[in-house]
Amino acid sequence: MSVLVEISGLRKAFGPLQVLRGIDLTVSRGEVVCVIGPSGSGKSTLLRCVNLLEEPTGGRVVVDGVELTDPDVDIDAARRRIGMVFQQFNLFSHLSVLDNLTIAQRKVLRRGRAEAERVARENLARVGLAEKIDAMPGQLSGGQQQRVAIARSLSMAPELMLFDEPTSALDPELVGDVLGVMRQLADEGMTMMVVTHEMQFAREVADRVLFMDGGVVVEEGPADEVIGEPRHERTRTFLSRVLDPTHHGPGDPTS
Amino acid sequence: MALSKRRRAQVVRGVQYGVLVVAAVALALAVDWQQVRHAFLDADAAGRLFPGIILTGLKNTLVYAALGFAVGLGLGLVLALMRMSSVGPYRWLATAYIEFFRGVPALLVFIAFGFGVPLAFQIRFDTYSTVALSLGLVGAAYMAETIRAGIQAVPKGQVEAARSLGMPAGMAMFTIVIPQAFRIILPPLTNELILLTKDSSLVYLLGVARDEYELTKIGREALNVSPNLTPILVAGLCYLIITIPLSQLSRYLERRTGGRRISSPESTGLEVKA
Numbered sequence: 001m002s003v004l005v006e007i008s009g010l011r012k013a014f015g016p017l018q019v020l021r022g023i024d025l026t027v028s029r030g031e032v033v034c035v036i037g038p039s040g041s042g043k044s045t046l047l048r049c050v051n052l053l054e055e056p057t058g059g060r061v062v063v064d065g066v067e068l069t070d071p072d073v074d075i076d077a078a079r080r081r082i083g084m085v086f087q088q089f090n091l092f093s094h095l096s097v098l099d100n101l102t103i104a105q106r107k108v109l110r111r112g113r114a115e116a117e118r119v120a121r122e123n124l125a126r127v128g129l130a131e132k133i134d135a136m137p138g139q140l141s142g143g144q145q146q147r148v149a150i151a152r153s154l155s156m157a158p159e160l161m162l163f164d165e166p167t168s169a170l171d172p173e174l175v176g177d178v179l180g181v182m183r184q185l186a187d188e189g190m191t192m193m194v195v196t197h198e199m200q201f202a203r204e205v206a207d208r209v210l211f212m213d214g215g216v217v218v219e220e221g222p223a224d225e226v227i228g229e230p231r232h233e234r235t236r237t238f239l240s241r242v243l244d245p246t247h248h249g250p251g252d253p254t255s
Numbered sequence: 256m257a258l259s260k261r262r263r264a265q266v267v268r269g270v271q272y273g274v275l276v277v278a279a280v281a282l283a284l285a286v287d288w289q290q291v292r293h294a295f296l297d298a299d300a301a302g303r304l305f306p307g308i309i310l311t312g313l314k315n316t317l318v319y320a321a322l323g324f325a326v327g328l329g330l331g332l333v334l335a336l337m338r339m340s341s342v343g344p345y346r347w348l349a350t351a352y353i354e355f356f357r358g359v360p361a362l363l364v365f366i367a368f369g370f371g372v373p374l375a376f377q378i379r380f381d382t383y384s385t386v387a388l389s390l391g392l393v394g395a396a397y398m399a400e401t402i403r404a405g406i407q408a409v410p411k412g413q414v415e416a417a418r419s420l421g422m423p424a425g426m427a428m429f430t431i432v433i434p435q436a437f438r439i440i441l442p443p444l445t446n447e448l449i450l451l452t453k454d455s456s457l458v459y460l461l462g463v464a465r466d467e468y469e470l471t472k473i474g475r476e477a478l479n480v481s482p483n484l485t486p487i488l489v490a491g492l493c494y495l496i497i498t499i500p501l502s503q504l505s506r507y508l509e510r511r512t513g514g515r516r517i518s519s520p521e522s523t524g525l526e527v528k529a
Binding site: 051053076077079080082083084086088090091092093094103104107108109149152153156 | 410412413415416417418419420421422423426430431434435438
């Protein structure tokens with residue numbers, strides 16, 4: 001399989017705070033990589049460095065042969081091929097669902113109205129929301145908004161999809177719909193990087209799981225190994241806290 | 256006398272109403288209604304104002320306010336963007352402009368553009384351009400701050416979503432952020448339009464032709480030949496014909512957009528299942 005994402009020596013600091021302390025990572029075409037880890041471990045920052053929403057302090061990020069960390073790169077052109085889904089959905093609240101899906105197609109990709117609309121309908125159907133095409137974002141549930149956001153990214157025909165805790169802002173009963181869409185996307189062969197707390201999803205869908213803590217990748221490997229039989233103490237502690245939260249006192253010294 | 260809390264509240268409110276009624280009655284008794292009628296309610300004097308006060312005065316007031324608002328809005332947007340620029344000199348320039356034009360009376364700006372600038376640059380503006388410039392330059396200073404606040408009130412995630420779809424920064428600003436910012440600031444912008452409507456009365460300083468008179472000027476001219484102050488009352492009522500619908504509109508827009516400013520992090524807990 002050819003390499004799609006190549007990250008080497010990636011560092012990111014916010015002022016004196018070192019968030020990423022040297023990340024090396026390659027993602028092959030068609031691979032699904034889930035990134036797990038405690039809050040503050042740098043996993044969201046890592047994801048945001050892949051489309052340069054955060055400017056890395058050091059290191060290289062190459063996506064599909066284009067070095068994004070090159071100061072002369074056309075970052076807008078590169079981002080067209082990298083979809084991103086946010087925790088807070090970030091649908092354009094002044095635009096209808098249809099316009100949310102067509103505005104970038106038309107203004108960035110210069111597609112005609114008819115084509116953009118056709119692509120939009122196709123992708124709305126893909127996420128199971130064809131009938132919501134004329135709705136305003138505010139009329140949709142969180143789960144529906146997130147699926148529209150996924151469809152919006154897909155309308156740009158991306159090579160790579162980044163998911164930044166896509167279900168963390170959802171009510172529990174709405175999580176399943178979004179994960180279902182993501183699973184379907186993975187089955188269709190989309191290359192995906194997913195920051196998530198959904199261990200079940202990671203275990204079933206991910207080709208590879210990364211456990212991050214303190215700005216470094218502590219452990220990585222097949223989902224069954226990292227989540228099923230973690231080798232590192234930090235991974236074990238994290239997983240037991242996530243999978244069995246009620247069995248930890250608030251004063252747990254390992255937190 | 257142990258009154259319950261509810262009873263005590265009723266008594267307090269009753270006393271407040273009582274005081275209001277007494278004050279109103281005292282005022283009504285103190286006024287010499289005969290004099291008031293002579294001074295303000297002269298039907299003949301009022302009648303002589305029509306139709307000029309509507310066809311010329313009301314029309315010109317509206318035109319001046321609209322011109323000033325248009326210039327102010329455009330320039331205000333530019334200033335707001337400059338204020339938020341990463342380029343230092345743009346920021347300083349915009350800040351200096353805003354501080355200056357917010358700090359000096361509109362009247363002085365009118366004098367400057369009516370007399371000073373034409374002298375200094377040897378150009379002549381017609382009245383409409385002078386008014387558009389003077390009101391616009393003053394209005395822009397206020398509107399720039401309002402627009403900036405609106406832009407900053409749009410959640411940061413909107414820009415991130417736009418940029419991650421490949422939009423350049425400028426496109427994200429103009430197609431995604433600014434339309435949402437204007438929905439947020441419609442009420443204060445309406446307010447600004449009302450202020451400009453009233454400030455258009457400063458046109459009287461310029462020495463304008465008769466068909467360029469606005470409401471206040473017409474009222475003041477009529478005062479010269481009127482035995483009483485009725486023209487002032489009529490002119491004042493004409494202003495209210497403009498401003499009250501505007502505030503109603505503002506309130507209506509506020510209600511309407513208030514319900515639609517959604518999908519920000521705070522409101523996502525609110526699930527509307529359709």
